[in-house]
Amino acid sequence: MSRWKPDAQGRLMSAAIELFDEQGYDATTVAEIAERAGLTKRTFFRYFSDKREVLFSGSHELQRLWLEGVAAAPADATPLAIVAAGLDPVAEMFTERHDFARIRAQIIEANPELQERELIKLQKLAGAIKAALVERGVAANAAILSAQAGVTVFHVAFAHWVEQDDPDAFRRLMDESLAELRSVTAASAA
Amino acid sequence: MSRWKPDAQGRLMSAAIELFDEQGYDATTVAEIAERAGLTKRTFFRYFSDKREVLFSGSHELQRLWLEGVAAAPADATPLAIVAAGLDPVAEMFTERHDFARIRAQIIEANPELQERELIKLQKLAGAIKAALVERGVAANAAILSAQAGVTVFHVAFAHWVEQDDPDAFRRLMDESLAELRSVTAASAA
DNA sequence: GGAGGCGATGTCACTTGGTGTCATCAAGAT
DNA sequence: ATCTTGATGACACCAAGTGACATCGCCTCC
Numbered sequence: 001m002s003r004w005k006p007d008a009q010g011r012l013m014s015a016a017i018e019l020f021d022e023q024g025y026d027a028t029t030v031a032e033i034a035e036r037a038g039l040t041k042r043t044f045f046r047y048f049s050d051k052r053e054v055l056f057s058g059s060h061e062l063q064r065l066w067l068e069g070v071a072a073a074p075a076d077a078t079p080l081a082i083v084a085a086g087l088d089p090v091a092e093m094f095t096e097r098h099d100f101a102r103i104r105a106q107i108i109e110a111n112p113e114l115q116e117r118e119l120i121k122l123q124k125l126a127g128a129i130k131a132a133l134v135e136r137g138v139a140a141n142a143a144i145l146s147a148q149a150g151v152t153v154f155h156v157a158f159a160h161w162v163e164q165d166d167p168d169a170f171r172r173l174m175d176e177s178l179a180e181l182r183s184v185t186a187a188s189a190a
Numbered sequence: 191m192s193r194w195k196p197d198a199q200g201r202l203m204s205a206a207i208e209l210f211d212e213q214g215y216d217a218t219t220v221a222e223i224a225e226r227a228g229l230t231k232r233t234f235f236r237y238f239s240d241k242r243e244v245l246f247s248g249s250h251e252l253q254r255l256w257l258e259g260v261a262a263a264p265a266d267a268t269p270l271a272i273v274a275a276g277l278d279p280v281a282e283m284f285t286e287r288h289d290f291a292r293i294r295a296q297i298i299e300a301n302p303e304l305q306e307r308e309l310i311k312l313q314k315l316a317g318a319i320k321a322a323l324v325e326r327g328v329a330a331n332a333a334i335l336s337a338q339a340g341v342t343v344f345h346v347a348f349a350h351w352v353e354q355d356d357p358d359a360f361r362r363l364m365d366e367s368l369a370e371l372r373s374v375t376a377a378s379a380a
Numbered sequence: 381g382g383a384g385g386c387g388a389t390g391t392c393a394c395t396t397g398g399t400g401t402c403a404t405c406a407a408g409a410t
Numbered sequence: 411a412t413c414t415t416g417a418t419g420a421c422a423c424c425a426a427g428t429g430a431c432a433t434c435g436c437c438t439c440c
Contacts, residue, residue, distance in 0.1 A: 003406045004417070029396065040419060045398060080374050116306035119313055123305070144346055145371045152338045156331075181335045184270050185375040193435040194388065219425065230390060235427065 009047045009057075011037040016054040021103055025111045052117045055104060059121040063128055065089040070132050079138045083129055083150035084178060090154065091171040098167035105162040126151040153177045199237045199247075201227040206244040211293055215301045242307045245294060249311040253318050255279040260322050269328045273319055273340035274368060280344065281361040288357035295352040316341040343367045 005011070015036035019028040030051050034044045048054045069086035077085065094101060108114040126147040133143035157174040195201070205226035209218040220241050224234045238244045259276035267275065284291060298304040316337040323333035347364040 008417085030398085031396085041397090042399090042420080043418060046418085049398095051397065078374075112310065115313070116310045119309040120302065120306045123309055141346075141367070141370050142374050145342070145367065146374045148342045148346070149339065149371065149375060152335070152342065156334055156338070177331070177335065180331050181339065182375050184268075184332050184336045185339060185372050198388080220427085221425085231426090232391080232428090233389060236389085239427095241426070 005038060008037070008039060008043065012039065012044055012047055013054055013057065017103065017107075020055075020107045025107055025114065052114055055108065055114060056117055056121055059125070061093070062090060063125050065093055066125065067128060067132055070129060075136075079133055079142050079146035080149060082133060082136065082138075083146050084153075086129065086150065087154065087171070087174050087178075091174060094158075094161070094170055095167050098161075101158075102162045105158075122151050122155060149181060153181055195228060198227070198229060198233065202229065202234055202237055203244055203247065207293065207297075210245075210297045215297055215304060242304055245297065245304060246307055246311055249315070251283070252280060253315050255283055256315065257318060257322055260319060265326075269323055269332050269336035270339060272323060272326065272328075273336050274343075276319065276340065277344065277361070277364050277368075281364060284348075284351070284360055285357050288352075291348075292352045295348075312341050312345060339371060343371055 012033060016028070016033045019033055019036065030044050031041045033054070034041050037044075044054075048057070066086035066089070069089045070082055073082040073085035108118055126144075129147035129150060130140075130143045133146060134140060138146070153174060154177075157170065157177045160173050160177075161170045202223060206218070206223045209223055209226065220234050221231045223244070224231050227234075234244075238247070256276035256279070259279045260272055263272040263275035298308055316334075319337035319340060320330075320333045323336060324330060328336070343364060344367075347360065347367045350363050350367075351360045
């Protein structure tokens with residue numbers, strides 16, 4: 001038998017979510033999280049660069065999925081359509097985790113520090129999508145704005161999705177937000 | 191004569207910018223900033239809720255100006271045009287502070303914590319603009335997306351503006367970003 | 381003009397996030 | 411059997427941030 005119980009990182013993540021849910025983010029110390037996971041504070045910081053990060057390890061997966069969708073977009077699609085192609089795999093992944101996403105969103109909503117972290121993750125995501133667009137030959141400025149627009153659409157739809165009960169609504173909500181963005185930016189009167 | 195030197199907050203802000211510029215954000219302690227301003231750490235935290243905030247007290251002014259522009263927009267303008275009306279007073283204000291903006295931007299660019307703070311300030315700004323739109327009768331969803339789009343345009347243009355030498359270019363750069371966004375979201379092929 | 385309240389600042393002790401460094405010890409390699 | 415490796419613990423330490431109380435010019439009121 002191994003010297004330590006397996007999946008230290010997973011245990012830390014579970015313990016953290018539980019404690020944040022039970023008593024709030026601020027009222028929970030890293031030492032408490034580590035203790036519940038059967039580890040020490042020092043080990044927590046070996047897995048997560050700071051206390052916030054324990055809630056955001058999934059963002060890498062989100063980025064991976066989105067870029068996968070982007071890569072699968074047809075060669076002749078417009079920049080925004082390429083970005084929007086990333087929404088398919090993303091919607092699929094989240095649909096299966098509605099309950100978890102809601103708890104997590106509730107914790108984040110109650111704490112500005114965590115919102116900051118979420119925003120910079122989205123910013124990094126937009127940067128990665130932009131890079132993928134540039135790689136496909138899209139001009140830098142169009143790439144930034146398309147990527148940002150896509151991420152904003154995702155973020156708005158996500159907020160709606162966690163506020164209602166149907167896990168399957170995510171894809172539709174994203175389409176609605178995208179349509180709304182298109183409608184709103186359609187030039188008519190300046 | 192008064193018991194204390196005047197403008198404690200201003201002295202703290204100046205000292206902070208100087209020290210961040212000289213030796214970096216991380217390498218500067220709050221105690222150092224306070225000492226250079228002739229105050230104590232405790233007083234620093236009476237003026238600023240945390241170390242980052244000393245760089246962001248101007249964001250309230252930005253929001254005020256933007257909302258002023260929004261209020262001045264014609265009643266029949268489209269949502270995005272209303273948001274874009276905020277760019278006028280904002281461009282005017284920044285144009286006179288190009289040097290300061292560059293130094294500050296350089297400090298922020300070198301530090302993820304500060305980028306997080308900047309992003310949440312922009313998010314709050316978007317929220318305020320959204321509220322102003324809703325006040326004018328714009329539907330909630332259109333309001334969120336217009337406000338977010340406008341703030342993104344500002345952010346992208348700002349990044350370009352601080353990277354080049356002409357202080358007067360800000361208004362033009364914002365118009366270009368806005369045009370690019372419109373072009374990119376114009377539906378053609380889906 | 382003296383008494384007292386007010387407000388900005390200082391002092392000090394304390395908690396917690398985060399880090400550097402070295403020790404520990406099972407598992408696998410040689 | 412010994413060596414090496416890698417995950418963890420132990421411990422000391424620094425800096426951000428906070429609560430509680432002290433200080434003392436200035437202003438007001440009688």
